[in-house]
Amino acid sequence: MITRIFTVDIHHDFKDDFEHDFSTLSRELVAGSKGLIDLELLKPSDDTNNKYAMISRWENSDAIENLFGEDWQKAVIPEPMKHYAKSHQIFHFENWQ
Numbered sequence: 001m002i003t004r005i006f007t008v009d010i011h012h013d014f015k016d017d018f019e020h021d022f023s024t025l026s027r028e029l030v031a032g033s034k035g036l037i038d039l040e041l042l043k044p045s046d047d048t049n050n051k052y053a054m055i056s057r058w059e060n061s062d063a064i065e066n067l068f069g070e071d072w073q074k075a076v077i078p079e080p081m082k083h084y085a086k087s088h089q090i091f092h093f094e095n096w097q
Helices: 012-030 061-068 079-084
Strands: 002-010 036-042 051-058 085-094
Touching (some): 002 012, 012 036, 051 061
């Protein structure tokens, strides 16, 4: 199993619009994909923080590659959402125990 953790720091002025699009456009991009085990969207616990996360768990790297392509280790931000992001990161982890 591979856990994919995507984090994005957004421009605060776009917070409401981003939350709507993150919970619809971004979720729809990933949800229902073959090999997806679990998907979580996380938002900041206070209004001063502008960092969000998507955590997805996948059967294997092939399942992630089927959705995101051969550059699956890079973050994918849907085109209509790129203007929200100040910065972003992506991490992949394998279970070993």
